[in-house]
Amino acid sequence: MSAAPPDSKRELWIGWWTLVVFYNLYGLLFFVITRTQPPPEPSLDPSEVVQWFHDRHYGLLYGYAIVSIVGGATAIMNATLAYSMRRMSVSRAFAYSYLVIYALATLPGMLIMGVACTVGAMRPDRDPALMSWIYDFAFLSFEGTMGVFLIGSLVWMVAVLLDENGVFPKWFGYLNLCNALTEVVVAPAWIFKSGPFAWNGAIAWWINMGVFVTYTVVFLTLLRRMILREDFGTGPLPELAP
Amino acid sequence: MNGRPEVVRFVPGQPDMWAFVLFEGFVFTAYFGVYVFSRARSPDLFLESQAHLDLRIGFFNTLALLASSWSVARCVQAAREGSYRAATTNAFLTMLFGFVFLVSKLREWVVEIEQGFTFTADEFSSFYYFLTGIHFLHLLIGFVALAVAVYQLRSPARRSQEIVETCATYWHTIDFLWVLIFALLYVMR
Amino acid sequence: MKRADGELLLLWTLPLLGVIWISAFLLFPGFVQPMSPTLSAEQVAAFYRDPENLPRIRYSMILFNWFGVGLIPILALIALQIRRMAHRTPIFSYAIVACAAGGPTIFLMADLFWLLAAFRPERDPQLTLLLNDLAWVTFSSQVGFLIAQNVILALAIHLDRQQRPVFRPWVAHFNLVVAALLIPAAFAGAAMTGPFAWDGVLTFWVRNVAIGLWIAVMGVVLGRAIQRQRSEQQAAA
Numbered sequence: 001m002s003a004a005p006p007d008s009k010r011e012l013w014i015g016w017w018t019l020v021v022f023y024n025l026y027g028l029l030f031f032v033i034t035r036t037q038p039p040p041e042p043s044l045d046p047s048e049v050v051q052w053f054h055d056r057h058y059g060l061l062y063g064y065a066i067v068s069i070v071g072g073a074t075a076i077m078n079a080t081l082a083y084s085m086r087r088m089s090v091s092r093a094f095a096y097s098y099l100v101i102y103a104l105a106t107l108p109g110m111l112i113m114g115v116a117c118t119v120g121a122m123r124p125d126r127d128p129a130l131m132s133w134i135y136d137f138a139f140l141s142f143e144g145t146m147g148v149f150l151i152g153s154l155v156w157m158v159a160v161l162l163d164e165n166g167v168f169p170k171w172f173g174y175l176n177l178c179n180a181l182t183e184v185v186v187a188p189a190w191i192f193k194s195g196p197f198a199w200n201g202a203i204a205w206w207i208n209m210g211v212f213v214t215y216t217v218v219f220l221t222l223l224r225r226m227i228l229r230e231d232f233g234t235g236p237l238p239e240l241a242p
Numbered sequence: 243m244n245g246r247p248e249v250v251r252f253v254p255g256q257p258d259m260w261a262f263v264l265f266e267g268f269v270f271t272a273y274f275g276v277y278v279f280s281r282a283r284s285p286d287l288f289l290e291s292q293a294h295l296d297l298r299i300g301f302f303n304t305l306a307l308l309a310s311s312w313s314v315a316r317c318v319q320a321a322r323e324g325s326y327r328a329a330t331t332n333a334f335l336t337m338l339f340g341f342v343f344l345v346s347k348l349r350e351w352v353v354e355i356e357q358g359f360t361f362t363a364d365e366f367s368s369f370y371y372f373l374t375g376i377h378f379l380h381l382l383i384g385f386v387a388l389a390v391a392v393y394q395l396r397s398p399a400r401r402s403q404e405i406v407e408t409c410a411t412y413w414h415t416i417d418f419l420w421v422l423i424f425a426l427l428y429v430m431r
Numbered sequence: 432m433k434r435a436d437g438e439l440l441l442l443w444t445l446p447l448l449g450v451i452w453i454s455a456f457l458l459f460p461g462f463v464q465p466m467s468p469t470l471s472a473e474q475v476a477a478f479y480r481d482p483e484n485l486p487r488i489r490y491s492m493i494l495f496n497w498f499g500v501g502l503i504p505i506l507a508l509i510a511l512q513i514r515r516m517a518h519r520t521p522i523f524s525y526a527i528v529a530c531a532a533g534g535p536t537i538f539l540m541a542d543l544f545w546l547l548a549a550f551r552p553e554r555d556p557q558l559t560l561l562l563n564d565l566a567w568v569t570f571s572s573q574v575g576f577l578i579a580q581n582v583i584l585a586l587a588i589h590l591d592r593q594q595r596p597v598f599r600p601w602v603a604h605f606n607l608v609v610a611a612l613l614i615p616a617a618f619a620g621a622a623m624t625g626p627f628a629w630d631g632v633l634t635f636w637v638r639n640v641a642i643g644l645w646i647a648v649m650g651v652v653l654g655r656a657i658q659r660q661r662s663e664q665q666a667a668a
Binding site for chain 3: 012064083114118119
């Protein structure tokens with residue numbers, strides 16, 4: 001087959017648009033509807049935690065219900081990213097590793113927090129000490145699960161740096177390192193309940209978020225370029241015509 | 243030399259590495275900003291806690307890294323001139339100086355921890371361990387970069403000047419970051 | 432090339448799995464008559480402490496713990512069938528693999544919470560209530576990967592443009608219908624009574640029957656596809 005059929009990139013565009021729509025939805029759900037991000041202080045006492053859940057009662061319950069419905073979109077998203085590694089000159093082991101690691105990552109990255117916040121919000125009269133535990137469970141599982149994103153980013157980094165097909169520029173490989181390091185930087189969140197290293201801290205959350213958002217916008221842009229350049233071959237990916 | 247056309251480059255090594263350096267620079271600047279801000283809010287606490295740091299060891303560590311920057315620069319120069327054995331030797335010398343820093347830093351940490359100056363002791367100490375810790379991690383990655391450089395220099399089939407320079411750029415960056423950290427944590431009182 | 436033989440073996444685990452799952456379902460005292468979210472902490476504690484219930488809770492959940500991930504080989508078989516479709520990329524089969532990693536793990540979590548609740552029923556009723564809530568919310572509302580695998584499969588079938596597609600179009604429509612039937616269950620946490628509550632007709636009965644139906648129908652459809660693949664390979668040999 002010499003020329004690829006005209007709509008052959010459709011699958012890739014489905015993948016890409018799923019990524020774009022999902023990340024926007026994610027932002028809306030976490031920052032606006034459930035208002036769980038930016039995160040609250042770990043130092044709240046149990047009665048303040050009860051108040052926090054109370055203030056967000058409907059947002060949490062309905063917001064995370066929507067997360068439960070759309071959360072599986074990550075499967076297509078991760079499949080698309082894994083595909084980018086398959087297009088590279090490196091072993092398919094990279095694509096498969098990334099796929100499985102990030103498939104798992106959906107749980108701490110989104111779903112466990114959904115369950116915790118739902119359980120927290122559904123019984124406003126629950127023992128405040130338990131509410132406090134649920135609060136910790138939600139935020140620490142969400143922000144403190146580091147390994148999947150750490151190793152996953154390193155896998156992508158190595159793939160990009162070794163790739164001879166030029167699927168992504170080398171600086172993106174290095175940016176994966178920056179993203180991986182954010183998972184190291186957040187580790188003190190398991191220790192501190194206030195200050196810049198707490199789960200809502202200037203360093204553990206704000207600066208980390210800055211890196212993560214930059215990283216996400218960048219890879220969405222680069223993926224788009226990849227799809228435009230795609231020739232379904234196995235050799236170097238052609239550059240875009242100017 | 244090696245038959246490849248001389249490419250006029252704006253920067254030594256991959257421009258990609260410079261993009262990374264710039265980005266990491268921003269991130270570290272942000273960290274330093276948070277540090278300075280926190281320090282301004284409780285200057286006495288920070289001053290008192292800083293007394294735990296031994297300026298002489300800090301100075302020694304800084305010298306070790308500066309020496310390593312010197313040797314990695316010589317490595318790049320040697321590679322450029324085609325003296326690959328000298329280049330490889332300098333790369334190993336860089337690793338040695340880096341290793342000296344590593345061991346000295348670890349020992350410094352152990353002594354400090356035994357004295358009760360731990361990650362969670364006070365606000366300054368948490369910054370100290372965080373900044374020196376994240377730098378330490380970057381240094382470990384630096385060893386990987388040096389290994390890549392040695393791997394390139396080893397065989398005539400490879401010897402990409404660009405990659406060697408890229409690794410050197412990274413190494414210089416961690417040296418530069420250390421100097422800033424040293425100035426902020428040890429010197430600025 | 433006897434590649435399909437092992438696949439049939441894997442496929443035949445499905446009816447066995449069905450029997451085990453249905454048995455465990457009937458064994459757990461909180462399913463046939465689904466437990467209400469409106470039960471108080473004392474009532475929930477009493478449920479776990481009741482000597483009639485406790486062994487049944489433990490053994491049914493142990494069964495689910497053993498066999499909960501039994502669906503993964505079936506998902507893998509589906510992923511392989513998707514690879515035979517006339518697609519340009521392997522993205523859809525990758526996505527099914529991702530769903531296989533996510534979905535059963537969630538079910539396992541719910542299972543763990545139930546087992547924990549039953550381990551020390553003499554615990555503070557508030558703690559038992561918490562564990563019970565975590566189990567039910569996880570089990571009922573986390574339908575994301577189930578919906579995703581159905582939608583992805585439907586999409587893959589829709590884009591399988593060849594003479595004899597691997598699955599017929601009705602399979603795609605069936606998958607979409609099942610996905611739609613799973614959506615109400617996502618709201619399990621938001622309702623304490625009524626059809627959306629975790630014991631409600633939509634969240635409990637419609638959801639679980641839909642999942643059971645999907646497993647049964649896809650099992651048959653998958654079997655036929657594998658048989659067809661086998662005969663094609665034998666004809667070519």
